[in-house]
Amino acid sequence: MKKLLGIALGILTAIGGFVDIGDLVTNAVVGSRFGMGLTWVVLVGVVGICLFAQMSGRVAAVSGRATFEIIRERLGPRAGLANLAASFLINLMTLTAEIGGVALALQLATSVEPMLWMPVAAFGVWIVIWRAKFSLLENVTGLLGLTLIVFAVAVFLLGPDWSQLIGQALHPTVSQGEHTVTYWYYAVALFGAAMTPYEVFFFSSGAIEEKWTVKSLAQSRVNVLVGFPLGGFLSLAIAACATIVLLPQSIAVTSLSQVVLPVVQAGGKIALAFVIVGILAATFGAALETTLSSGYTLSQYFGWSWGKFRRPAQAARFHVSMIICLLIGLGVLATGVDPVLITEISVVFSAIALPLTYLPILIVANDPEYMGEHVNGRLTNALGMVYLVIILVAAIAAIPLMIITGAGA
Amino acid sequence: MILNDLLGLDVFDDHGERVGSVLDARFVIDGRPGQTLAEARLDGLVISPHSRHSYLGYERMDMNSPAIINALLRWMHRGTFYVRWEAVQRITEHDVHLRNGYRRFDARLSAAPGTTS
Amino acid sequence: MSDLTPPPRSAGRVLDAQLHLLDRTVLDRTGVPVTTVDALEITDIEVDTPIEPGTPAPVITALLSGPVLGTRIFGGRPPRSRLERIPWSDITDVGIVIKLGVDGDSLDLTWVERWMRDKIISRIPGGRHDPE
Numbered sequence A: 001m002k003k004l005l006g007i008a009l010g011i012l013t014a015i016g017g018f019v020d021i022g023d024l025v026t027n028a029v030v031g032s033r034f035g036m037g038l039t040w041v042v043l044v045g046v047v048g049i050c051l052f053a054q055m056s057g058r059v060a061a062v063s064g065r066a067t068f069e070i071i072r073e074r075l076g077p078r079a080g081l082a083n084l085a086a087s088f089l090i091n092l093m094t095l096t097a098e099i100g101g102v103a104l105a106l107q108l109a110t111s112v113e114p115m116l117w118m119p120v121a122a123f124g125v126w127i128v129i130w131r132a133k134f135s136l137l138e139n140v141t142g143l144l145g146l147t148l149i150v151f152a153v154a155v156f157l158l159g160p161d162w163s164q165l166i167g168q169a170l171h172p173t174v175s176q177g178e179h180t181v182t183y184w185y186y187a188v189a190l191f192g193a194a195m196t197p198y199e200v201f202f203f204s205s206g207a208i209e210e211k212w213t214v215k216s217l218a219q220s221r222v223n224v225l226v227g228f229p230l231g232g233f234l235s236l237a238i239a240a241c242a243t244i245v246l247l248p249q250s251i252a253v254t255s256l257s258q259v260v261l262p263v264v265q266a267g268g269k270i271a272l273a274f275v276i277v278g279i280l281a282a283t284f285g286a287a288l289e290t291t292l293s294s295g296y297t298l299s300q301y302f303g304w305s306w307g308k309f310r311r312p313a314q315a316a317r318f319h320v321s322m323i324i325c326l327l328i329g330l331g332v333l334a335t336g337v338d339p340v341l342i343t344e345i346s347v348v349f350s351a352i353a354l355p356l357t358y359l360p361i362l363i364v365a366n367d368p369e370y371m372g373e374h375v376n377g378r379l380t381n382a383l384g385m386v387y388l389v390i391i392l393v394a395a396i397a398a399i400p401l402m403i404i405t406g407a408g409a
Numbered sequence B: 001m002i003l004n005d006l007l008g009l010d011v012f013d014d015h016g017e018r019v020g021s022v023l024d025a026r027f028v029i030d031g032r033p034g035q036t037l038a039e040a041r042l043d044g045l046v047i048s049p050h051s052r053h054s055y056l057g058y059e060r061m062d063m064n065s066p067a068i069i070n071a072l073l074r075w076m077h078r079g080t081f082y083v084r085w086e087a088v089q090r091i092t093e094h095d096v097h098l099r100n101g102y103r104r105f106d107a108r109l110s111a112a113p114g115t116t117s
Numbered sequence C: 001m002s003d004l005t006p007p008p009r010s011a012g013r014v015l016d017a018q019l020h021l022l023d024r025t026v027l028d029r030t031g032v033p034v035t036t037v038d039a040l041e042i043t044d045i046e047v048d049t050p051i052e053p054g055t056p057a058p059v060i061t062a063l064l065s066g067p068v069l070g071t072r073i074f075g076g077r078p079p080r081s082r083l084e085r086i087p088w089s090d091i092t093d094v095g096i097v098i099k100l101g102v103d104g105d106s107l108d109l110t111w112v113e114r115w116m117r118d119k120i121i122s123r124i125p126g127g128r129h130d131p132e
Helices: A002-006 A008-018 A021-034 A039-063 A067-110 A114-131 A134-157 A162-170 A180-194 A198-209 A214-245 A256-302 A312-334 A339-364 A368-374 A378-405 B067-076 C017-021 C068-074 C108-119
Strands: B010-012 B018-029 B040-048 B081-084 B088-091 B095-098 C013-016 C025-027 C033-036 C039-042 C060-065 C084-087 C091-094 C098-100
Touching: A002 A008, A002 A134, A002 A214, A008 A039, A008 A134, A008 A180, A008 A198, A008 A214, A008 A256, A021 A067, A021 A180, A021 A214, A021 A256, A021 A339, A039 A067, A039 A162, A039 A180, A039 A198, A039 A214, A039 A339, A039 A368, A039 A378, A067 A114, A067 A198, A067 A256, A067 A312, A067 A339, A067 C068, A114 A256, A114 A312, A134 A198, A134 A214, A134 A256, A162 A214, A180 A214, A180 A339, A180 A378, A198 A214, A198 A256, A198 A339, A214 A256, A256 A312, A256 C033, A312 C108, A339 A378, A378 B067, B018 C017, B040 C013, C013 C017, C033 C060, C033 C084, C033 C108, C039 C068, C060 C068, C084 C108
Parallel strands: B010 B095, C025 C098
Antiparallel strands: B010 B018, B018 B040, B018 C013, B040 B081, B088 B095, C025 C033, C039 C060, C060 C084, C091 C098
């Protein structure tokens, strides 16, 4: 159990990247339209986020500096501000969507209107950030989020044609009636979600919250190597469920109830209970991750005192900025906008945020002033350069693809 | 004055020819002793002929990987040199002028002063 | 540039403004972040007038923060009265962060932090307690 708790940071971070409300729906949409044909994108994304999260965790453990401090220090105020603006908008839009997501999950459980749950959800997120210890929040949401494994169980219970599923994954083709451009739009969206920058902001800041040092490097590696592959596994399981049940019936996924449909079909009410707990924990965890990331990025750029290891009074601007973010999120939701749609739009800002986040991480992970003997090895650097190119291509392609396809419509 | 006003200014030699722009200002902590640190004295300016963009830390000799990024930045800042304060003849709001017969030095930093090793 | 000779070695530590000082985090005596170095203030150089040979070099007088950041990003110059300073003499160490020998609360430039603490955070129940 203690070992499991030691990797809660990695699990919670990965939940925010792979199975938050936007990804839950996107994964099901992808499965219902393209089968397992985008499996490779998830795998590429898992390797990429492992690579850079591990670098950011290592920099934090060795030098005590979190990722946005490094971004400002290395890129200067201008490029740093461009990244802050883009990353902050992604954070804000995602946290808005997650609060909506918590409300949707509560609606599945209680049939009470999501509008009524939203203020409750936002208050819940705030009170946890205000009062709970960091270790408590990551352990509870990380562990409960694991109940999403019910999606993987459902795949087995549904007894699919495995050779067909694996065939789709190994030989990706664009399914009939779908456009190649739409396929690539979802490829970029899945990759962007896997590599979304708030994961490294949260992971590196979490490392500081947990007071990691050089001695924690092994722990950092385990966190990364368990957390993110698990996240990728869950997202593939969701896509597989949709492939097996929704694709043959041509059901278009537009809401959360369709995402859970295959699980209910496979395991009935008990499975439904598990999946609701899982979605609740995942969306709540992602809401915590993005709200804290908003506070972390702002504080680190401007040099404010931050961290949950301090009393709120000792990190006043950090806490005030998060309260404001939550209020803005609630305000946006009050207009009745679809939470899932918000996360889809936020991908656009990744075009700026992704390169400007991962370049400085790669550079500082090579800086002996910060890292001493723990600088990157050759293999890490070679992979890092390859991913920097992939990130750049995906970033440049994201906006035109989104416009051409009308966000995958 | 604010040091940042100096950074990025165009630099001219005494013939009025542009030789680059101010990339960085190098200080040495050897002035009058203070409570803990001595005063930081402006020792000179790092001047880059081709680029105003930051060197991103690669001006240090111990910083050289990833190789591609290192090569790219060294190329962007090829011909970068260092002049000492004595070589500065005049500073205006828009540019810096160097004295007749000013001397160019190697601008690279030998080691990271932040590390104790 | 490798064919150039290195400048004469000086006894003190060498710091490049852009590389070692600007945009680094500043921590107070107890390790709490105070600000980021947004700009540096040096003793005046007379602008537009020839510098006589032998004129003593300027020295850093303070780290600057606050509105000066905006002018660094968008251009322009802040009025002198709006500059928020940390005197150079307060610094005890320059590494990957800059460490001060004084408490953050004693510095003028932390007024926003102190204002938000006193007017907002302290008034919300639990604001002064450790997380549980």
